[in-house]
Amino acid sequence: MAKLTSKQARELAHKFLGLGQAIGDFRFDNWDELTKSESQKLASFQRSILNSGEDMLALSTTLVLDDVEASLNRIGTLTTKVKDTVKGLQNIQKGIKLAASIMTLGAAIISKNPFSIVEAIGDLEKAVS
């Protein structure tokens, strides 16, 4: 048997609502003619139909996932790509700091000042970490 689609479940729900309303109208329009037992039976019938309609709407919502599974996956992958691009752009600032530390170390080595070299190595370590 073919599986119910989200759209079909929703359409059924709307039909159930209409049916429930019609039963309610019939019950109250014929209130004086109906016996208590008949009226209660109709009320119970109406309740069941309304409940089924609501269940159909909830079911329709869960079935939406079947329709959008591929889209959900593709958007998930794409979002990761966008985030990676953002991360890459954020890393440029880190790269600038790293380049500055390397330049400072280079200048310290050229100046042959051991204290400056040690300090520059410390800065470079910080930039790398």
Added chain:
Amino acid sequence: MKRIRSGNRYLLLILGLALVLNSCVNLRSVNSYSLKSTESLKKFEEISYSFAEHCLDRCQFESVQDFSIKRTAECDCKLYEDADKAATTIYKRLRGYFEALSALTNNELTDYSLDALKEPLTAGGFGSIEIEAADVNAASHIATILLRATTDLYRKNKTKTYVAEANADIQILLKKFNEITRSNLSGLLDFKKERLFSYYRELLVDTSLSTYEKAQAGREYYQELSAIDTQQRQIEAFARSVDRIAKGHQELYENRNKMTAKEFKELIRGYTGDLRNIISEFNALKR
């Protein structure tokens, strides 16, 4: 000693500035749209109704109607909880995409500082090369502008690519998300209305109730109806914002190669403005 000529320096500065201004302004409108879209989508968390809540409501209503109260409500709401999970899954995926798009189009992302590079250059000389502080400052300024222009161009191209890649799926997800809220969640409230209508109608034909009690029941009915109407209006406002997000994304996609055009900015600004108005409307219905 090598120095940058003043004429070239200013020419580069002007060119760089033009590039920066051009790319900033265009991404700014896309950024405003994606930020407002994220804000609008987040209103989903503020909708004062859910599938599971409806199931509990119904279960408790039936229990009261049957004059049977229990220590704890025994309600099987698994299907309704699954419906909430499905809606939340789509919501989170959409929110994630728009948040990422906002981050990518945020101009502060490429607001780089080259000050760190200036220090080692001005601190002294590099062997036989001596660099004056004024030249270092000028070069750093130009480099910052050019770096900004290059990365902004890169961001713009990436934005175009990602919007194109995402559009078909975003349209599907937004359409389904809209159906879930506008048709299914709001639809449940139509059932609730019908249940209340039958309940109060029965009270009004009940011969054991006094005229005063019947009038009281009538008043209660209209109060409950009004509360449901407010919830439905809130859901409708949310669904309209989802519509606008979808249309805005479609425009973004169709005009992605015309991001420099003034009309494009105006168009996107229009959607952003619509979303702002719908958010205000939604917030007003929460009170």
